Amino acid sequence: MMGVNVRIPTPLRKLTQDKETVQASGATIQAIVDDLEKQYPGLKERLCDERGELRRFVNIYLNDEDIRFAQGKATPVKDGDEISIIPAIAGGK
């Protein structure tokens, strides 16, 4: 299985043994997050709150598009897609 590349932000790299990019597979963002949790236990808790919803300050981009503009965690993912997890807190102007 090919899967997708996921870029990991600095605050989470302690969980990924300092890897900037990791491989994951799944048909939706939700499935990718679950797969990441299997490979790197503890990661899901950082991304999602106790109800399983994406935390307020976490942004996930699928091929550079914010998944909130698509179908959120249900957004479909294809092999070869690029996912980037980025803290929402940045910027000013």
Add this chain to the structure above:
Amino acid sequence: MKAKHGFFTSLKCRECGRHYPKEALHVCEFCFGPLEVDYDYDTIKTTISRERIESRPQTMWRYRELLPIEGEPTVGFEVGFTPLVKADRLAKRLGLRQVWLKNDTVNYPTLSFKDRVVSVALSRARELGFDVVACASTGNLANSVAANAAGAGLKSYVFIPADLETGKVLGSLVYGTNVVGIHGTYDEVNRLCSEIAGKYGWAFVNVNIRPYYAEGSKAMGYEIAEQLGWRLPDHVVVPMAGGSLITKIHKAFKEFVRLGLADDHESRIHGAQAEGCAPIVNALKAGVDIIKPVSKPHTIVKSLAIGNPADGFYSIQTMKQTGGWAENPDDDEVVAGIRLLAETEGIFAETAGGVTVAAAKRLVEGGRIKRDESVVLCITGHGLKTQEAVNGRCSEPRLIGPHLREFSALVEQEK
């Protein structure tokens, strides 16, 4: 003064309260919440006083204890303490009696409030040992980083959307900084910068240095209070892009009350965005805390065009807690606001200033600001930087030959 270590103790997550060391960190690694500087207010209270502040030079560093650097500032000593202008002619046109303008169009050295945050960010970046500084910007911040870095001998990179106003692009290039134009919106520039900051060990003022940087905005709030005679106004109208400034003005007022520098007062803090990119105003008006990002901003007000505002949630809390409201004037109202300010007070503001004036007009018309109440409008940047916005929207010069006869004819015609 305990200046050697500063009066700030740690970084603290605004969401979950976890503490972090005073390093180049901006996000809680547990919940992704924003990190904020935590101060030792008990010690500050024993060293700061109105008299002490008044005895210091007229720059924003007179509030030194409340700004997060450890030693003395090394970048931007001359920043801040801009005029608070009593705007009687504008007040009359708005149907009010007491209007003041916090005039950061003349902030030093790059004519916008961003010089405040940059002087803190670069001073702190130096303390942390960085020699390359960078930012994501819609122009004003880029200008300020480029200028202050040049003056301090630091290498700089500024990342901007490729379609910015000419004045803002040139206003960075002239300082010899590395300007990188990105084909995309500000939010895309910002996302890229988060990734670059994670890969290169640079001080990105509004990414990994953000907790320190953002505190610089408080100085605008301190100055408003001091210049009003150590009093807080009934209303403040603040432009919002990422929403940081409005939260920091609120914080500044709360700190002054806590430290006994100003009496507690119900200051209503209102936010302003342009209609073509108003995610915070839209959420407040809809009565929700969840911000729906704007994917394709469409407005002449490029300096406020952040579709996914980092401090959107907290700015809504600020407006709700203080009894403030928010307005989103359209581009025509913005141009009218710029002209009204210029024609009544002789101050040429950039587009964000037009948004603030136009929003104030709406707040008065909507009964949110009453005639006898005092209002401060935050005018955050100079109009010479965004001339495109008013080009063709003012009158044209009348052209004549160098003859008295022609001029007299022109005057006669106007009688």
